[in-house]
Amino acid sequence: MAAAALSVGIGSFSDPADIPGLAHFLEHMVFMGSDKYPDENSFDDFTKKHGGNDNACTDCETTVFQFDIHTKYFKEGLDRFAQFFISPLMKEDSTDREIEAVDSEFQMSLTSDIHRRQQLLATFAKDGHPMGKFMWGNTKTLKTDPVERNLDVQKRLHDFQKRMYSAQYMTLAVQSKETLDTLEEWVREIFCKIPNNNLPKPCFKDEVNPFLTPKFHKLYKLVPVKNIDQVEITWALPSLLHQYRIKPLHYLSWLTGHEGGGSILALLKKKCWALELYSGNDDSGFESNSTHAVFSVTATLTDDGYDNVGEVITIIFQYIKMLQTLGPQKRIYEEIQTIEDNEFRFQEQSDPVEYVQDVVENMQYFPPKDYLTGDRLMFEYNQQVIADVTNMLTPESANIMLLSKRHEGKCEEVEPWYQSKYSVEDIPEQWTKTWQNLETNPALNLPEPNEYIARDFDLKGSDREDTPYPVKIINDNRGILWYKRDNKFKVPKGCIFFHLMSPLVNTSPKTLSLLDFFTTILEHNLSETAYAADVAQLTYHFATMETGLVIKLAGLNHKLPLLFETIVEFISSFSVTDDLFEAVKEQMTRSYHNHIIKPSKLVNDVRLSILQERKWTPVDKRAIVSKVTKNEVLEFAHEFTHNLYLEGLVQGNFTSQEASNFFTLMTDKLQCSPIPVSSLPEIRVVQLPVDVNVCKVRNFNQEDNNSLVTNYYQAGPGNLQLYTLIEWLAMRMEEPVFDILRTQEQLGYVVFAMCRNTFGILGFSVTVNTQATKFSVAHVDDRIDMFLQQFVKTLEDMSISDFDTVVSSLIKLKMVEDLYLAEEVNRNWYEITSQTYLFERLEKEVEALKVLTKDEVIEFLKSHIAKGDKCRKLSVQVVGRGEHEKYNQPLLDKNEPTVAPDTGTDPGDEGMSTQCCHEQEGRTTPGEHDGNPGLANGEISIPENDGVMDMEFLPLDDGQTDSVIRDILEWKKNLTVFPVTKLDH
Secondary structure, rough: OOOOOEEOOHHHHHOOOOOOHHHEEEEEEOOEEEEEOOOOOOOHHHHHOOOOOOOOEOOOOOOEEEEEOHHHHHHHHHHHHHHHOOOEEEOOHHHHHHHHHHHHHHHHHHHOHHHHHHHHHHHHOOOOHHHHOOOOOOOOHHHHHHHHHHOHHHHHOOOOOOOOOOHHHHHHHEEEOHHHHHHHHHHHHHHHHOOOOOOOOOOOOOOOOOOOOOOOOOOEEEEEOOOEEEEEEEEEEEOOOHHHOOOOHHHHHHHOOOOOOOOOOOOOOHHHHHHHHEEEEOOOOOOEOOOEEEEEEEEEEEEEHHHOOOHHHHHHHHHHHHHHHHOOOOHHHHHHHHHHHHHOOOOOOOHHHHHHHHHHHHHHHHHHHHHHOOOOOOOOOOHHHHHHHHHEEEEEEEEEEEEEEHHOOOOOOOOOOOOOEEEEEEHHHHHHHHHOOOOOOOOOOOOOOOOOOOOOOOHHHOOOOOOOOOEEEEEEOEEEEEEEOOOOOOOEEEEEEEEOOOOOOOOOOHHHHHHHHHHHHHHHHHHHHHHHHOOOOOOEEEEEEOOOOEEEEEEEHHHHHHHHHHHHHHHHOOOOOOOHHHHHHHHHHHHHHHHHHHHHHHHHHHHHHHEEOOOOHHHHHHHHHHOHHHHHHHHHHHHHHHOOOEEEEEEEEOOHHHHHHHHHHHHHHOOOOOOHHHHHOOOOEEOOOEEEEEEEEEOOOOOOOEEOOOOOOEEEEEEEEEHHHHHHOOEEEEHHHHHHHHHHHOOOOOEEEEEEOOEEEEEEEEEEEEEOOOOOHHHHHHHHHHHHHHHHHHHHHHOOHHHHHHHHHHHHHOOOOOOOOOHHHHHHHHHOOOOOOOHHHHHHHHHHHHHHOOOHHHHHHHHHOOOOOEEEEEEEEEEEOOOOOOOOOOOOOOOOOOOOOOOOOOOOOOOOOEEEEEOOOOOOOOOOEEEOOOOOOEEEEEEOOOOOOOOOOOOOOOOOOOOOOOOOOHHHOOOEEHHHHHHHO
């Protein structure tokens, strides 16, 4: 693949005061055709037809555009891409529709606590400072308000583009297999026509100290969307972009965010006040720009932590005071430096489009010699610079935000854009007096030297014949071990993956929840010891599945065995204190809740609940989590670890003997008793009834207007021929489904088609994220069906040459060389966890594609969509709150009942890139565990009460006659269940 990225050195800071969001809107509009290529969606169609994608993003001071494509079409792709900056059309008839797209994007962000906090922080900025702007843009700022003020947005858009999109503000990076001379020739030929207005670039570096205002250094209490208890301490510092060679904030975040012995988090965990802590600067334009830098420490609190939040903050300040007293530590800086150097030295190829995007942004900030390294390496230790920045982190200059659902009903202030409810008060005098005379805390100290830093980078020889695919080197009643030595990438890295399978896991919601408890507690037990491995770039991930527990380790191979031994030791000696158990139970309750209030999670859970013969979701697990006891977790842990069947993969810079030793260590240490393979859990899928079936559920977040519709069309048990047919269909459908449903009809910002492999049962789906304030889910469902009917005609009109072009693009995608070791390992691991073992799958799929015909695709689509003779359609609809939904109208007040009206309907009445989803692993938790404790990406919560949150099924709208699902278990109990199906032929 080839890729290009172009960065314009302006962003939302340059928005005119009277049209907030204009820079973001311009980013959308420049992609809507050019003088040379006037069709509105021609570039998207061109890139996707040839196996690529395109995207763009607007930051505070930069706007980045990028695309990738098959190398053969790169030069034409560059020409089409360059035209957006040479002569974009930005036609008036596109304007209104694309304003709706910007608005939908903003509407989707409304439920993000991160964006809500950022926008509230923006209100603290000085009047007129660019940090105080509303940078998203929406219908109000781009349409309603300009109309009222007689502003011509179309003219202003063109004026803004001419002023801001000038060649001297731009940087460009391209990557392809051609020679550098050829690429340079292409770039000069194609991009030389970008206009240069010869005007100085907008500059904001004199706009210093944006938060030197009375609004900063207060205690803000905020009501979040999720049920989280969180304290965030924030400092506004001078811009540090010029100190990129020293990176003082990286040094400070490494220490304040450390989780090992003597750290802030280690002490907060001992007191059971917090289970997670994040620290630093995220390098986004919002937190790091030419006007200032943000540094923050955020702790996710337990109940006791919230009640003792003043002491939590004091411990954070005590640690920072210790750093100020001891001064910068050269040993620690050099340790971080060594880790970063090792990572850079042994980096493997990355996705070309990601790489050019990184480079093109670096080009905006760094001199040429540091284009490739400026954002990654710690170049020089400077004690004075680090000390100066550390000394700025004082209690007197900090702002404090406290997020909790406990603040509901107590916050009278409302942030205007996100409608976030908050209150503001002076920081309590009792706290400030304590901070004026901070005492040394003997429980806090600097981290010890890191024993996980790799020193040996030699490549190991082979102790058995090398093979192109993994081979079994152990196969006994304890399990199977697969092994492959890396002889392709030749890097001192390795991967150790194990699947711990047990029949105990998927018997009930409670057993699945017990596995979640076991895994979460294990992570907390591990964190203090294994955090050193994490910062040394050794990754470990835990994922709880319906079949058991998956453990993945990866990184430089020298110290990976030490990490593996540590993890196995903690599994074998599993224990939990009363305090930790109660804190984890609280965390689990919050995590399940925070999972189900996300429409994208809920729509997937509901779909799989219907399709799988047995499926327990976080809704089911949350109903029983409060009843789980510590003894039950300990008993489960003992039974689980002693009754396992292991399947593993060791791949990379290891010998086969070392690989065998990993297997032996785990089976011996856990004292696994052999279990019959026949007792292991197998996941089976039901056959949907012929015709259309609808499951319509209310969004759990009563204030969320986002609705999600996934229309799934089931084909049946799969083989490679059918799979590649559906892959072709999804790839060809990707651009028109986006163009028609998103760009033209503006149903929602997120629209995509997907090939679905659900445990060997194939199908495809179309998903639209809309808002109930704009459209009903019934309307979206109808429009998806209408699109598919029209798409049949598109295929019928398609020439054989165009059909073959898509086949060729898909074949090329499958034949693209792996860029890095983990890419090959993950593909092999899928074959193992799915128990298909078809390691040469890509080659087999290419063979199937070569005999695929246009008639086969058309016949398949016609027969499987609505009105087709093989149509088995399932429409899963998560319904947001809005005026377009009869049974989920906007709340008049907070206490309005939320039960759908009784319509007398009986449950039985009739009434963005090509994506291929393999649902083989049956993950059971809201998120994959990644060596940092917590189930939902660190955001845990306390619900208002501990009552059961049942899924609420809604009736169909008037006039709809589809089969409606009102009780999933009842509905599917008499359906045919497919046999266990493996996609291995």
